[in-house]
Amino acid sequence: MSDRLRLPPLLRLYLAPESTVPRRIDGAWWPRTFDLLTEVPPLLSGLPRAWGQIASVVVNDTVWTGAPGRMLVRNQVVRLRRTTTAHLPSTIVLTAPNHGRRDLLVVPPEATERAAESLMSAVGLEQGHFAS
Template sequence: MTSASSPSPPFPAPSEVRLRLAVQPRLGRTARRIDGAWWPRSYDLAAELPGLLAVLPRSWGRISSVLVHGDTWLDCPEHLDLAGQEVHVGRRDSSTTPDTVCLLAPGRGRWDLLVVPPATTEAEAVGLMERAVTEGE
């Protein structure tokens, strides 16, 4: 079992986290769709995840588990200690969702974010993020 502490500050400031969330929440038992799009600066999850979790809506609750695609994230620890709270990191190898990260909060729900590859140009990333949060509205 591997574990990692969050990197020493500075984390990306909230204004620097590249995240776009869908305006309309999922209702009832509608088909799962993407809840937002995240454009991390690298595939270093221990460095990127603290900034992401810091800017999520409070209504989502405390994220206790994160599921990532096993081949996408480099050197992914099984647990991260973020501000004294342990976050479990699970790896999945689903070919249907290689470009997503799944965030889980007990008793609150599940949120799926499209992950825009870090090397994507700004123009492409903005377009991908916009489409991710508006498709199906």
């Protein structure tokens, strides 16, 4: 029997290059499930420090599981909120005090890599590649 160290799966995240031009989508995220409590901590831990400490996460209520409320991520309380707003069905909204809002396209967990890259291209994230 092997005592191999189990590493967590790589975060499947693509961020658009920093720019002075405002954009609607700041990147794309391909979670493995729609479970908030499982997926949000690794996402927030993998974001660039320049985005600040995320204080609020807003997701679509119709696809995500897990109770809204608060969770502790990297010793910081993060507020989880849900919405049914029509323009947010496939995005996650992250806000950080003094750093503003960032919107990520959420690629459905069951998508293939080809479908994920097609979705990124459709929102203008031309050179994306997800790490599996």
